[in-house]
Each structure stands twice: as C-alpha cells, then as structure tokens.
Amino acid sequence: MTTLFVATTGGHLAQLDQLSRRIPVDPDSVWVTHANEQSTSLLADRDVEYVPYIGFHDIPGVLKAVPHAHRLLRERKITRAVSTGSAIALAYLPYLAARGVECHYIESAARVSAPSATGKVLRRVPLVRTYAQYPHWPDDGWLYGGSSFDIYLPAEQPRELGDTVRVVVTVGTAAEFPFRRLIEPLAPLLAEDGPLSKATERPVEVLWQTGCTPVDGLGIEPRPFMPAAELDAALANADIVIAHAGTGSALAVLAGGRKPLMALRLERYGEAGDDHQKDLAAELSRRGLATTIADPAELTADDLLATLSDSVVKTDNPPPFRLVDGRTGAVLR
Template identity: 40%
Template sequence: MTTLLVASTGGHLAELYDLAPRLGVQDDCVWATFDSPQSRSLLDGHEVVHVPPATTRDAVGALRDLVAARRVLRGGRFRQVISTGASVAMSFFLPAARHGLACHYIESATRTEGPSLTGRLVARVPRTRLYTQYPGWAGGRWRYGGSIFDGYRATRATGPRPLRRIVVALGTHERFGFPRLLDRLVDVLPPEAEVLWQVGSTRIDRMPAGARRQVPYAEMQQAMREADVVVTHAGVGSALAAMRAGRRAIYVPRRRRHGEHVDDHQVEMARELDRRGLVLAREADAVTAEDLAEAATWTVAATGTVTPFRWMDAS
C-alpha cells in the first residue's frame, strides 16, 4: 500500500523531501503539495497531486485543501499519511483518520522549543503520531525522531575566497517581505559581484537590478553551488538548499516586531543552526562585508552517516 506525503511548499516541503529516504517510504509514495516552481523542480519524476495553496493561518485555503484531501483519499489506495505541515496537514489528517489511516506528523525543525499551532491542532486528530526534531521538548505523545540537520557538517576552507558570485534568497511568502535585509544588502554587497536576487514580495525604493520574485528550485540550487557566498532569510528550506549546495549561508531571521513574520521562530532557527556551525547567523541591520568574507571561507557537506528517522511504522 502507498504512502501519501503531504506538505505545503517552501521549508515544509524541503524538510519532507530530505526526510523521505530516512523514513523508508520514497519507493512507494505519492506527494500532495501546492503547484509552485519549487515543487515542480524538486519533485520532478515523482507522482504528485497538486492541491489548492494555503498560506499562513489561511482558513479558506485550509477548507479548500480539506475538499481536495477527501477526493485524493477516496479509493483506499493509501495506508498512511506523513506530513511536515503546515495547515495542509490538518486538512488531510481529518479525512485520513476517518478512513482508518495512520497519520504521522513531523514538526518542523523551526520549532525548537515546542509545537506549532498546526502541531497542537493535529495532536487532537485520532490515530495521529507526533514527532519532534528536538529531544529537549519531547515527551508525552511527542517522540524525538531525529533532525534533518544531523547529516551535515561545516568545514573551514584554506585561505580567503573572492566574492565574484552571490546568491540572495529572501523567501517567497506572499504576506511577509524583508525590506530591512534587502536595504542592508544593497549597501553592503560588492558592486562588482554578480548577484542572483530572489526577493519574493519584498519591495524597497532602491530595488536591485534583476531582482526576481521566484527562482525555480533547480536554478537556485545551481546558482548556490556556483556562488562564493549565500545570504538568506532564516527559513528551513533556504538553509537546506544552501547546505545541499555546500554553502554555509549568512542566515538572517525575520522579526515579528518588524512585521516580517507571525512569530519569532526564525530567531530560534538561526540560533540552533549557528550553534551547530552550519550557518553564520546575523541580524538584518548588522550584516557586514566582513561577514561575507567569513562565510565564503566555509563549506558544508553531507556526512553520509545519518541514521534512519526514529518513527513508528504503521505497517
């Protein structure tokens, strides 16, 4: 019987894609996610069901996904549903539980201190098994399964690296821009460098030439591999993309008080990855030319020794 892998696009999809081989389900699975350049590039060659997009705390979008989920789950093809969120998890878990399917919810790596709103909601759904990526808050029904970052290690390279190519990735969230960081980078980045600007909904008076709202996943990965330095907002998908490309990114959290996100989970994420040495965490108004030079002297590589995710197989 087939596993249905469910996630919204962005960091949630990037996490589930990285985790799938550690779950042992990638050979017999179907993906349910939103239609976006990222999902089309990342899941090329996989069986994918596109469902209506739902943004942060989007009740209408969640209801549309619930209707889509009922349609997808008809016919008895699936034995279990696995999701990393966000609200699309709840939309699929409700009908999945009614069909008697096992539901597995893996909380995002951004949640370093406790479950998200989605995590708290899906915990009320019967048959749902709950996983955290941090042992510090495991307990009760929440089981520690491991972290998507366990398989990466940063190493300092020898000597300075010239800054000829730079990638800036500010995310693609429709509701939240990051003008503080874009303003800072326009001042700090060397004018002679070739820069790929992926800015999402961010707009400032001094928009850099060539700024793009979205960049396809494959193109972004290639650009990061060829870059001397990567600067990104503190999203988990951006961190994973930079690490896969071998880059220790300058990692800048959005702040709730500036209207850049609904909460400060990116601050927690930046602290965690900086502690692991996998990023160089900085505040938006504190990025310097020295930070660019420092980040360029590091590489990140997969260790090749990561253990399977500690999850409860429903078979």
C-alpha cells in the same frame, strides 16, 4: 500500499523531500502541495496533485481541501500519510486518521522549542503520531525521530575567490511576508563599486531571490521565485550566501556546501507570523552550520568575507528518520 506526502511549499516541502528518503519506502506514493517554481521543479519526477494554496490560519482553505483528501483515499487507496505542515496538513491528516490511515506529522525543524499552531492542533488529534526534530521537548506526546539537519557537518574548507565575487541573497518562498529590512542594506553593500567590491578589488555578481519582497528603488534585478534546481546550482557556485533563517533556505544552502549568514525575520516588523526563526538560527549556529546576523543594517564587507573560511559537508550515511507504529510502538522499518 501507498504513502501520501503532503506539505506547504517552501521549507516544509524541502524538509519532506529530504525526510522522505530516510523513512521506510512504500511501493507507491503521491505528493500533494501547491504549485510554484520550487514545487514543480523539485517534484518533477514524482506523482503530484497540486491544490490551491492554503495560507497562514486559513480555515476556509483547510475545509475546502478535505474533499480532495476523501477522493485520494478512495481512488489511490492511501495507507500512510506523512506531513511536515503547515496548514495544509490539517486538511488531510485528521480526515485520513479517522478513516484508519497511518498518519505521521513531523514538526518543522524551524520549531526548536515548541510546536507550531498546526502542530498544537494535530497533537490532540487521535491516531496522528506527532514528531519533534529535537529531543528536548518536554511534552511526552511528541516523539523524536531525528532532524533534517543531522546529515550536515561543519568543515574547515577555505575557498579562494575567483575573478568575480559570486553572492546569493535568498529570502525563501513566503507569499505573505516581505523582508525588505534585509534587502535594503544589502543593495549598497553589494553594489558595483560598493564596499565588498572595493574590499576584494573584484566585481560582485549577485543573485537576488526576493520572494514577495518589494524592491522598488533599490537598483537591483530581483528573481522573486526560482526553480529549485536553478537556485541550488547558484548556491553551490556561490562564494557568499546571505539568507533568511528559514528551514527551506537553510537546507538548500547547506546542500550547496555553504555556511550562510542568516538574518532573522521578526514578527514585530510583519516579516513572519512569529519569532521562531530566532530558535532555528541559534540551533544552526550551535551546530556550526550558520552565522546569525543580529542586524542586517550593521553588516560589513568583512562579515561577508569571513564566511569564506568555512564550508559544510554531507555525511555519507544519513541516519534514518524513525517513524513509530501507533499500535505497537515499534519503529517502522
């Protein structure tokens, strides 16, 4: 038996990597995603086939990838396929389901109250089982298997500053949506002799993971995209973390034991395809795993320092993610 794991890079891939450890294991598996610094480092020890990037609403890109799904089925004898989206899932799951492969689509944890465009399509595809990561969705066609965030818990573990204040600012791996509205006010706040340095009487060291955001004129040294292991190490060593409210960034920050300040990308500013980050930030705040930034321009040094009083811990016994057999309705084990 061979499982195909397929996901777009960024939060979708980060979720699938984590969830793959919480579902029944097949003797063999193959991963399909796009090649970038995150995926090549995260999946370095896995069997991976990289395909061209399929962007937001990229129907031609979806159609061009279907022959690859056919080849995988023929050559790798795929018996199960699992995806967390986004558009890349449309190239593989409908084709494989039509040919008898057991297919599961797990909607992103970013989608708290309603499915994505991809999810809406796959919900109507026969023989594709669709899962929400929240139990309160009203549509009976969505199964609840668990959440990517179930393995994290808030903890009161105050941290003392060292000789240098270490800050990570991360906006994820989106290749189509810049987020200068977050970076621009942070540049002076975190600058040498800026408000945070003065408040702590310490130098401030910042890792700027900026994605596709242009940062000209801001006087910072950006790292647009980074290997997952390098970013993970920086997050674990950080005193303060400011992130966009994306699922991949959230999972990376939480895995590092940090409670982040999370800024919302908004559709009206061209920062995202819709406003789903509002729901995700609200859910993380409800769980005590993040603090939402209402307006990046209003952030102060005191807001940043307040995050030092809280941390995040990982449960020793993460619950399984419950996939369901489409024929019997039984939970797969």
